[in-house]
Amino acid sequence: MELAPVLARLAAGHDRILEELKEFAAIPSVSTNPAHAADVRAAAQWLAAKLSAAGPFTVRTMPTPGASVVYAEWLGAAGAAGAPTVLIYGHYDVQPEDPVEQWVSPPFTPTLRDGRLYARGVSDDKGPMLIPIEVAEAFFAVHGRLPLNVKFMLEGEEEIGSRHLEAFVARHRELLAADVVISADGGMWRIDEPSLTVANRGLAGLELTLRGPAKDLHSGRHGGSVANPLHAMARLIASLHQPDGRVAVAGFYDRVRSLSPAERAEIAALPFDEAAYLAQVGATAAVGEPGYATLERQWTRPTLEVNGLWGGYQGPGMKTVVPSEAHAKITCRLVPDQDPDEVVALVTGHLERHVPPGTTVTILPGDHGARPAQIARDHRVLKAAETALAEVYGVRPLIVRMGGTVPVAEIFHRLMGLDTVYFSFSTGDEDFHAPNEFFRLHRLHEGLAAWVHLLDILGRERS
Secondary structure (H helix, E strand, C coil): CCCHHHHHHHHHCHHHHHHHHHHHHCCCCECCCHHHHHHHHHHHHHHHHHHHHHCCCEEEEECCCCCCEEEEEECCCCCCCCCCEEEEEEECCECCCCCHHHCCCCCCCCEEECCEEECCCHHHHHHHHHHHHHHHHHHHHHHCCCCCEEEEEEECCHHHCCCCHHHHHHHCHHHHCCCEEEECCCCECCCCCCEEEEEECEEEEEEEEEECCCCCEEHHHHCCCCCCHHHHHHHHHHCCECCCCCECCCCCCCCCCCCCHHHHHHHHCCCCCHHHHHHHHCCCCCCCCCCCCHHHHHHHCCEEEEEEEEECCCCCCCCCEECCEEEEEEEEEECCCCCHHHHHHHHHHHHHHCCCCCCEEEEEECCCCECCEECCCCCHHHHHHHHHHHHHHCCCCEEEEECCCCHHHHHHHHHHCCCEEECCCCECCCCCCCCCCEEEHHHHHHHHHHHHHHHHHHHHHCC
16 A cells, blocks of 8 residues: 555645644543533544544444543455454543643643644643544545554543543453554653653552541640641651652562563663753652662652642641641552552551551542553564654654553453553653643654554554
8 A cells, every 4th residue: 555645645734634633622621520521522522523524434422431432443454364453542531721820821722832732632642642543534535445454442531540441341342352452642751762662550549538636626725635637647658658768568569570680771771861850850869769760760660659648727827726637649650560459458558557646547549540551572563663663753762661550551451452552642741731731743743654654564464
């Protein structure tokens, strides 16, 4: 299948594609806020219409107890000998825009500045997810067919942990059957080198409340005679780590899979400037579990982080009380072969054993967890992705890992035996989840070309 006319059509359509991305990114599909439920539905409808217009896809909007899954398929290559099927994943929901006052331009008014399109969700994940749809449209327009069988599964709950995705996949195994999953979500490591991600960490979380007196008390009348839950919370949180930074929870590391010397050497060989990294994030020093480099800690070691800590009076001025309650939120990033439920149980047991005198603890597990995932370095689709990126960038991509969590990879592996290859063109510096999120226009163009090459390589591989 000749690629030059497909690439030429995409190049000629750059302005149209950019306008479509602006239209898509203008929909405030914030999944965590019930006030945006209609906007989440509107984003699903927009995607379904776009897929229907892209070519002879069979398109379905499939309800879940939360946001709908937009599903599309074209199986016209099924008659070709050994024609593979790829399942393309992405998500159309976005993070909240808060704090709005820190945005230079309105978060849902996509704005072009200096070669960047600024909008909430434009990098995570609307821009990268739109790319394979546009590529499919170009193949249909030029050749009337795709190089292989293609299915799309686009969800609307990734930013709230894909809480209904596992049940959806379990219920629709036959519909979703494929040879591999290619994720348009995930992102590359840095902007100055192409990269492919071969592993991501899992997630577990919980929230705890410490209670002391039955109500807030006057600190002059009662201070020093009853437990202060804020003091107690500080002690309890401090007990979770040893002084050197290692997690102190018994059993926390029992299932952690150690890196091989070759894996450690591969990570050490990556072009990483720790001083530049610290300057970028505004930190004075790298800290964490001893015996591991910064990238190893970020990608291959489990963590326990306090995400929120509060209680007592927080308004202007002073209010002299012994508060009745203190609260904290904790999340853990997990690595193979840790289990979210087991880690929550271990942390819960530690907290219960270390409750300071005069207080009681209530612990609520998080409403979702995710297991870590990885793909074999010699996986044929990963190799095809390496070749596709080399076609576009002229160099072989770096092999990296992801410190964050994308639940879909582990779900597909556990339920369907499918591996996931991340093929996204956002990068880690594009401020997703933060004010002034953006997507570089040249990454949009590069992504279009790379997806053309990837689908072509996979279509030829088993034809």
